[in-house]
Amino acid sequence: MSPENHAEFKLSITKALGDQLAASLEGLAPAPLTMGNIRSLRPLPGVYQLYKDGDLVYVGKADRSLPQRIEKHYRKISGRTNISLEQMTFTCLYVDEDFGAVAPERLLINRHRGQGEVPWNYNGFGNNDPGKRRDTTEVDEGHFDHEHPIDLEYELRAPLPERTLVDELVPLSIVLQETKTQLPYVFRYEASKEFDDIAVELPGTHVTAHETLTAIAERLPDGWQITALPGYLIMYPKAESYPSARRYYRNTGVVDV
The missing domain is CATH 3.55.50 (Phage tail protein beta-alpha-beta fold)
Structure with a gap:
């Protein structure tokens, strides 16, 4: 049979952007999660990745200041049990382009989730105060707070x-x-x-x-x-x-x- 002379082509701009972001981050060497390394960053918006024992566990974004956002994670981890800051490293990209509705961290999360990575994006790690109505909620196994309770x-x-x-x-x-x-x-x-x-x-x-x-x-x-x-x-x-x-x-x- 002769090949078809027509076919469908779908251009995925969001996938291309996600792949470029991931490739740029993969080209960086993760740095230890220390205050010295955090404060050496410029106070600009961007995306970042956290690694635990070399494994990618979390992708996040900073709308205004990368060091300010990453320092919050530093403080959180410093006050938890069954984990230490020495296990943690990070990479980040300054992103000042106007992505509009295409959130750069969402592109990265979707890409890495498909590879079985970024578990902390789905276990409550990024949550702040959940509010009084959640005080009586039972914390499930696998939740960040269950695995790493406050110290x-x-x-x-x-x-x-x-x-x-x-x-x-x-x-x-x-x-x-x-x-x-x-x-x-x-x-x-x-x-x-x-x-x-x-x-x-x-x-x-x-x-x-x-x-x-x-x-x-x-x-x-x-x-x-x-x-x-x-x-x-x-x-x-x-x-x-x-x-x-x-x-x-x-x-x-x-x-x-």
């Missing part, structure tokens, strides 16, 4: 501002604010005016998150509870049970789940 032994600088009461007694409101700022994971709590009049005795100038939370809980009014969930902390004036809770801090003591 309650993360070391903090004890908040000792000039407004101390006596020695190392600090208003609870300040301790909560400083703890929230220093933690590399979310600490969501309900504020109360009475916290200004409650003094907390801190155990030292360098303390773990667990030691700080224990000191806070000891001074909480009756009924209040700090709950350590797999991916973040919450504190509310009601001692509830949460399906995925790992630890409760109350003025009656610490309870491991």
Whole structure:
């Protein structure tokens, strides 16, 4: 049989763009995920890839500043268990072209997902505070927070501002604010005016998150509870049970789940 003299041709601009982006990133040498390497980047928009033990695990984008976005991941990983920053490397591309509806990170995700890569793009790694309505959700196996729960032994600088009461007694409101700022994971709590009049005795100038939370809980009014969930902390004036809770801090003591 003679060959056909006609056929269909479909031009995929998005596939071509995805292939070019991937090829450009593959030509880069992954750098260790350190603050020095992150801060050496220019504050420009672009796309980036994270590697764990050499495996591509996440693709993301920065609409304004690559170093600012990648530093958020650095902080997140630094406060997790079963993982270390030494395992992590990254590459990135400055992308200032107007792609319109064609998101460059989506092109990369689709390409790598088809090759069985970028698992962190689908396991909750990139999530921020999920909101109060998700506090009672049970975290599934395979979720980033399940595999790498928050590190309650993360070391903090004890908040000792000039407004101390006596020695190392600090208003609870300040301790909560400083703890929230220093933690590399979310600490969501309900504020109360009475916290200004409650003094907390801190155990030292360098303390773990667990030691700080224990000191806070000891001074909480009756009924209040700090709950350590797999991916973040919450504190509310009601001692509830949460399906995925790992630890409760109350003025009656610490309870491991």
